Amino acid sequence: MSQRPGRDPRAQCHPAAPGTRRVEGDRSALVVGGGIAGLAAATALAERGVRVTLAESGDRLGGRVAAWPLDGQRTMSRGFHAFFRQYYNLRRLLRRIDVDLSFLVPVDDYPLQRPDGLRDSFAGLVTTPPWSVLQFVARSPAFTARGLAGVHIPSALELLKVRFPDTYERYEGESAAAFLDRLRFPDGARDLALEVFARSFFADPREFGAGELVAMFHTYFLGSAEGLLFDVPDDDYDAALWRPLAARLECLGVDIRLDAHVDSIEVRDDGAAVSIAGRRVEADAVVLAADPRAARRLAEGIPGDHLAGWRGSVAATYNAPPFVVVRLWLDTPVDASRPAFLGTSGYGPLDNVSVLERFEAGAARWAEDHHGSVVELHAYACDEDVVGDEAAASALVDRLEAELHRVFPETAAAGVLAREVLVRDDCTLIGPTGWAARPGVMTPDPRLVLAGDWLRCGYPVALMERAATTGFLAANRLLARWGAAGHDIWTVPMRGLLARRRVRPASGGAARR
Structure with a gap:
């Protein structure tokens, strides 16, 4: 059993299938998608000796937790992410770059x-x-x-x-x-x-x-004794997380291809192939770890009568409404008493406010140099018209900034030296119906596995942790086929404090509850 990943004595280990420390012979896998799920799958496979090619359509890793540079020593991302201490599998992935996770800093509180x-x-x-x-x-x-x-x-x-x-x-x-x-x-x-x-x-x-x-x-x-607080990276996601992990993957021999748009996937009796910008790349298996919309597009085009029902289950998934992130570089600092992260309710479309210089090194340097603050606003589940309608998006940004002035009144007098607005609608939505029919990690073809936070997963995991967990599970499926040991999965307890234990049936008997 793996070493316990946190301080909760009730955390549960789900041991992987045993096998050889490394795959025997030459095995290869194509991982489509360089977000958390794809990075977890690529890491797990490469550590067992699999030749991995990772294809990411964007110009950097991280997927929906990516960050990128702007001018004037500024950076932008898709918004604040909380690294809860219950995210055992994500944190185990990140321990590949620092076993002590010293790049994660605790947030003292997140008031609501x-x-x-x-x-x-x-x-x-x-x-x-x-x-x-x-x-x-x-x-x-x-x-x-x-x-x-x-x-x-x-x-x-x-x-x-x-x-x-x-x-x-x-x-x-x-x-x-x-x-x-x-x-x-x-x-x-x-x-x-x-x-x-x-x-x-x-x-x-x-x-x-x-x-x-x-x-x-x-x-x-x-269900967890890890507490209700969380950690955050001490710099932007690219600097703190994904560039170091990419270096680790390259040391393991992973071929990382950025700006690599995958056109199609094919699985055959003797292997698999993907087309990257019209160029065919062969492998023994494929891990499809793209975002939900891209995964639907690629799944629809995978040939094979045996995949017909599965293609339908993938096509039945759908995305969440749009979300909006507004990052403001202000010419005066917010009050020193403001928390690093504040959840809000009743402030119009504003769902939370982050003060980035409280924890991000790059934002702290900018704030010090300009005697200001870097503030980020989130709006979730927005109206569909904010996508592609500049007037609607602009009106929403105005409302968010007005609500910021209600939450942090001192910002009303601050000048905005720079503003970045991001509107996206590429996150998954787990609706009230269809859980059992939702695709999981396995597919009808053993050469094709899925990974991502949009999948059905029987463990109590979600968001970034579901992405990491399914990435490891996808790799484990392939490793088991090739006779190599998988990677253990850890979760919070699988049952609540008042849930009765199942009684194992006697031979030939029925289970009692």
Whole structure:
């Protein structure tokens, strides 16, 4: 069993299939996509001696956690990402570049705030569930005695009775919003403790699956003793994470190809091939780890009658609504008391605010040189018209900046020295229906595996952690075929504190619950 990845004694190891330390003979794999899922798959395969070619359509690695340079020593990214301490598999991937993870720095708190004065904090809480949540509820202004009396207890107890993977299918047909309605939490508590997190999945709670929300609650609140705080990289993602990991991969012999647009994928009895900008590249197997829209395009074109049903399941997936990131370089600093990250509810389209110089080295240098601040605003689950409609996008940016002035009043007098706006609609949405039919890591062809945060995965993982986990799982499937040992997977506990243990059936008997 692998060394325990965190401080939670209940963290669960899912051992990989045993085998040789390295593959025997010459084995090769093509990994399509250079985001977290593709990087995890490429790393896992290369460490077992597989010849890996990694094709990324963009000009840098990181996928939806990429960062890139701008002029004037500024950088831009797709927005703030929290590296929770429960993200065992992502953090194990990053330990390949620094076993101590010294490039991750803790965020002291991430308050959640509403305009009516309600404000919650995660600082200073004990880390062991359920005491962590009980302490949070006891000191939260959102949970009044009257409000707690209205909570629907049977629904609340469901949060303590989860069992994975069953829980995902249990909520088939129910949205996160419907579950929250059934839970009957006080409005303030619903906004601050739950709905803020649902929107962090880039989704309106009415369009987001209840199973995903319940799994999130288990992973971050009630199922793990890693605590409710998180870490962030100490510089932009490219500098802190992906350039060092690329160097590690190159030392392992991985052929990293940037600006490599994959046109098509083919799987045959004797191997596989991809077409990169019209050039055919052969291998023994393919890991499709592209973003959801690109994966649908490529899956649609893979020939083979045996893949017909699978192609349909991939085609049935869909993307989340657009999100918008606005990064502002201000000529005066925000107040020193402002947190590095603030979640918001009730401030129009504004979902959170980050003050980047609090943790990013590059932003800190810029802020010091210009006596200002670098502030980032997020809006999730935006109207579709912000994509391709400059007027709609501009109006949304104006609203976000106006809400920033409400949240941090001192910014109203600050000058904006530079502004970058990013609008994207390439994230996945796990809706209320169709979990069981959603494609997973395996496909009907053993030479083709999938990886990404848009997949069905039986473990309680999501977002970046689901990407990393499925990347390792995809590599493990190929390694098992080739007789090589896989890589262990770690998760938070697979069942809630009140979930009954399954009773193993006697020979010929039926399981009892």
